Amino acid sequence: MARLKEFDEDRAVDAAVDCFWNRGYEATSVRDLAQQMGIGGTSLYNTFGDKRALFVRSLERYANRSTRERIARLETSHLPKEAIRAFLAEVIERSLKDPHRKGCLLVNSALDVAPHDAELGRVVSGYLDEIRAFFRRNVEAARTAGTTPHGIDAESVSIHLLGVLIGMRVLARTGAKRRTLEAVVQPALDLLERPR
Amino acid sequence: MARLKEFDEDRAVDAAVDCFWNRGYEATSVRDLAQQMGIGGTSLYNTFGDKRALFVRSLERYANRSTRERIARLETSHLPKEAIRAFLAEVIERSLKDPHRKGCLLVNSALDVAPHDAELGRVVSGYLDEIRAFFRRNVEAARTAGTTPHGIDAESVSIHLLGVLIGMRVLARTGAKRRTLEAVVQPALDLLERPR
DNA sequence: CGAATTTTGTAGCGTACGCTCCAAAATCGT
DNA sequence: ACGATTTTGGAGCGTACGCTACAAAATTCG
Numbered sequence: 001m002a003r004l005k006e007f008d009e010d011r012a013v014d015a016a017v018d019c020f021w022n023r024g025y026e027a028t029s030v031r032d033l034a035q036q037m038g039i040g041g042t043s044l045y046n047t048f049g050d051k052r053a054l055f056v057r058s059l060e061r062y063a064n065r066s067t068r069e070r071i072a073r074l075e076t077s078h079l080p081k082e083a084i085r086a087f088l089a090e091v092i093e094r095s096l097k098d099p100h101r102k103g104c105l106l107v108n109s110a111l112d113v114a115p116h117d118a119e120l121g122r123v124v125s126g127y128l129d130e131i132r133a134f135f136r137r138n139v140e141a142a143r144t145a146g147t148t149p150h151g152i153d154a155e156s157v158s159i160h161l162l163g164v165l166i167g168m169r170v171l172a173r174t175g176a177k178r179r180t181l182e183a184v185v186q187p188a189l190d191l192l193e194r195p196r
Numbered sequence: 197m198a199r200l201k202e203f204d205e206d207r208a209v210d211a212a213v214d215c216f217w218n219r220g221y222e223a224t225s226v227r228d229l230a231q232q233m234g235i236g237g238t239s240l241y242n243t244f245g246d247k248r249a250l251f252v253r254s255l256e257r258y259a260n261r262s263t264r265e266r267i268a269r270l271e272t273s274h275l276p277k278e279a280i281r282a283f284l285a286e287v288i289e290r291s292l293k294d295p296h297r298k299g300c301l302l303v304n305s306a307l308d309v310a311p312h313d314a315e316l317g318r319v320v321s322g323y324l325d326e327i328r329a330f331f332r333r334n335v336e337a338a339r340t341a342g343t344t345p346h347g348i349d350a351e352s353v354s355i356h357l358l359g360v361l362i363g364m365r366v367l368a369r370t371g372a373k374r375r376t377l378e379a380v381v382q383p384a385l386d387l388l389e390r391p392r
Numbered sequence: 393c394g395a396a397t398t399t400t401g402t403a404g405c406g407t408a409c410g411c412t413c414c415a416a417a418a419t420c421g422t
Numbered sequence: 423a424c425g426a427t428t429t430t431g432g433a434g435c436g437t438a439c440g441c442t443a444c445a446a447a448a449t450t451c452g
Contacts, residue, residue, distance in 0.1 A: 163380030184359030
């Protein structure tokens with residue numbers, strides 16, 4: 001047939017994710033990408049099309065490996081309410097442990113590129129909505145299980161939780177301390193605890 | 197002495213604010229800036245130094261005209277708790293009314309440029325902290341006035357309110373509807389209402 | 393081995409970037 | 423009116439951008 005690829009596509013996309021995650025879409029050059037991915041510019045274009053397509057691929061990879069993995073793992077190992085708490089706690093831990101303070105690629109992209117590219121905006125919003133749907137599922141499950149007050153509206157609370165998560169991730173990217181991140185999140189968790 | 201400037205500096209900076217607000221720091225070119233400001237490139241450099249200095253000047257102008265103005269106006273015309281509610285309500289109204297969905301220049305900058313420029317990061321964080329301080333002042337005042345529960349910690353709640361505000365502004369930039377923005381904010385306002 | 397096919401590295405396309413140089417135009421004090 | 427001083431517009435600096443053309447290298451099948 002023909003010559004084989006010398007690099008692993010997924011590894012390469014992982015490197016691209018790191019680039020976009022660190023510096024954003026516009027500020028990341030194709031040359032930076034190729035170098036960090038360990039491939040030449042021609043291979044990048046042959047394999048991924050163009051910079052924008054590689055970005056879409058990176059968003060998908062990030063969503064699968066970061067967001068969806070966390071949702072699936074926590075949703076099977078925790079009770080509904082604890083899944084929400086564990087999700088936010090885990091994001092805080094990872095935010096504090098990351099020396100580059102990259103925050104969340106989806107949140108960063110929502111501000112950076114989504115407003116000027118409708119299609120990318122829909123992609124990013126879709127991934128964010130998966131997080132909101134996770135919140136909503138678990139709020140509702142906790143409510144029917146009786147571990148959370150019946151008076152709350154699962155839809156509204158899930159939106160609030162998404163907003164709080166986003167705000168926390170923005171502050172994490174600015175270098176906020178643990179105390180700050182926990183203070184942002186705590187009242188939202190209390191919503192699920194205290195009787196209304 | 198010499199020839200007089202043909203343009204108004206503040207008007208020009210207002211135009212620069214709009215550019216940075218719309219597209220971010222990196223994605224805004226000096227040529228775009230000069231054109232929108234209605235001046236030549238040479239005048240821009242003569243008057244403002246360079247692109248980064250103009251950005252700092254734009255941040256200051258935005259903080260004065262948008263954030264600080266709103267804080268001062270609402271803090272003198274409303275009781276403490278209502279000042280907080282009015283602040284968030286006004287941000288929602290303006291977010292929905294803006295056809296460009298620019299969000300908040302400070303929040304946008306916190307993700308875009310602050311992580312890669314420590315000095316700009318401090319500037320942006322400082323302006324955001326002024327908002328948090330406004331929340332804190334009014335939470336405390338409402339608590340001593342008895343219009344809000346005594347059990348809450350003004351410092352923690354002010355951080356939570358800032359996080360909620362930021363999350364709401366991010367979602368606003370992605371084109372969220374009124375119902376979404378209000379759902380993000382409502383539980384934080386309820387914090388100040390319901391007895392603990 | 394050799395033809396066919398794909399990947400790879402290099403070089404370079406046209407464009408836009410931030411920024412500067414410089415002479416012409418405009419305004420002041422005298 | 424005139425020299426002094428500042429602003430202005432245009433041309434252009436060097437660099438980096440996204441992307442492509444092209445030939446050499448590498449692989450599989452006959």
